[in-house]
Amino acid sequence: MLSLKKSIVPLVLIFILTVCDVAVSKSGIPAEWSMDTDCALCHTHEADTLTNEKCLIYAHSEESCTSCHSQEDRLAVAHRKMSTDTSKLKRLKRTKMGEENCIACHGGWEDLSERTKDTVLVQDSEGTIVNPHIVRTEINKSKQHNLVTCTSCHRMHTETNLAEAANEACRTCHHAGVYKCGTCHN
Ligand code: HEC
Ligand code: HEC
Ligand code: HEC
Ligand code: HEC
Ligand code: HEC
Numbered sequence: 476m477l478s479l480k481k482s483i484v485p486l487v488l489i490f491i492l493t494v495c496d497v498a499v500s501k502s503g504i505p506a507e508w509s510m511d512t513d514c515a516l517c518h519t520h521e522a523d524t525l526t527n528e529k530c531l532i533y534a535h536s537e538e539s540c541t542s543c544h545s546q547e548d549r550l551a552v553a554h555r556k557m558s559t560d561t562s563k564l565k566r567l568k569r570t571k572m573g574e575e576n577c578i579a580c581h582g583g584w585e586d587l588s589e590r591t592k593d594t595v596l597v598q599d600s601e602g603t604i605v606n607p608h609i610v611r612t613e614i615n616k617s618k619q620h621n622l623v624t625c626t627s628c629h630r631m632h633t634e635t636n637l638a639e640a641a642n643e644a645c646r647t648c649h650h651a652g653v654y655k656c657g658t659c660h661n
């Protein structure tokens with residue numbers, strides 16, 4: 476019994492190693508992750524969105540993946556168990572992208588507010604129109620709006636109707652569909 480185990484274990488190991496070796500060379504995925512790894516090897520969905528006009532990433536097709544995904548330390552942790560088994564990608568949790576990345580290229584909330592001062596896309600059920608980019612500056616008495624960030628409205632790799640996404644972001648708190656508080660209850 477014991478001797479049977481002894482002879483099977485090495486055989487199984489050799490088998491596993493051979494199969495893995497084939498997987499590595501076929502997929503071209505390197506063993507170690509780095510910021511220079513070709514991200515599209517695994518993140519095929521995100522890479523495909525680059526050519527989808529309905530996704531915001533389309534406007535960024537000249538930029539590299541790491542121009543936005545620039546937090547090397549955090550990414551290194553996420554990829555520490557990088558494997559050739561890309562089925563694990565299904566377990567991906569949603570990324571939180573800090574607004575500082577976006578602001579570095581687009582300017583801050585004030586600059587953006589200037590550019591969208593005529594926009595009518597964000598509107599409540601009473602017809603009150605709000606410039607979406609002033610919620611972090613002009614109308615933020617209680618600092619509640621600090622929870623609103625670029626990606627609350629702008630999604631990169633998902634087909635999104637911007638007006639709908641923006642209005643939805645407001646409704647998470649303005650649940651009655653009116654941009655007021657304290658008028659119906661305290
Ligand atoms: C070998 C396949 C592979 C390659 C190549 C790869 N990734 Fe990933 N990536 C993964 C897997 C698997 C996860 C899921 C990890 C988890 O959820 O624990 C992941 C997660 C992520 C996440 C979400 C994790 C988080 O904490 O936000 C981002 C963003 C990401 N990868 C970006 C990149 C970028 C940018 C590159 C290229 C520089 C890249 N990946 C290259 C497999 C890969
Ligand atoms: C212009 C900025 C930008 C660029 C360029 C960019 N991403 Fe993203 N990425 C984001 C944002 C923002 C998110 C958060 C989810 C969303 O908005 O769709 C994200 C999410 C992700 C995720 C996690 C999936 C999730 O649902 O959270 C992966 C993986 C990813 N991006 C890979 C890539 C790859 C690969 C490239 C290059 C082909 C790339 N990204 C280029 C901004 C960017
Ligand atoms: C590396 C620089 C860079 C980064 C980082 C970046 N962008 Fe952009 N963005 C651009 C360029 C270039 C364009 C296309 C020219 C333009 O409209 O200014 C663009 C266009 C846009 C547009 C207008 C799209 C259109 O169709 O008119 C929006 C909205 C936008 N980006 C939001 C974001 C958000 C949100 C983030 C962060 C998640 C972000 N960007 C990160 C460079 C960047
Ligand atoms: C509450 C939702 C919301 C948030 C939060 C938000 N935006 Fe916007 N943004 C919009 C809407 C709506 C428009 C489109 C205005 C239009 O086309 O009429 C827009 C337009 C833009 C544009 C194009 C401006 C132009 O010149 O046409 C850029 C760039 C942009 N946003 C970047 C950002 C960045 C960067 C952040 C975070 C600092 C951000 N946005 C936060 C809703 C939002
Ligand atoms: C995280 C919860 C939250 C979100 C999300 C949110 N708000 Fe608010 N908002 C509040 C609270 C609480 C107040 C009342 C206190 C204050 O003025 O800061 C308020 C106040 C306001 C006011 C001023 C009302 C008045 O009579 O003084 C306006 C306008 C407004 N919000 C518009 C918006 C818009 C537009 C959005 C979406 C872009 C939005 N809010 C998203 C919580 C939120």
Ligand code: HEC
Nearest residue numbers: 619647648649650651652653654655656657658659660661
């Ligand atoms: C147009 C009227 C109206 C406005 C404006 C309004 N609410 Fe409400 N809210 C209601 C009604 C109606 C209820 C349910 C009545 C109840 O159960 O007391 C409610 C319930 C709530 C509850 C649950 C209370 C509980 O005890 O279960 C919270 C929390 C709440 N509102 C927060 C807010 C915030 C935050 C704002 C501003 C961002 C806001 N509401 C603006 C009408 C409004």
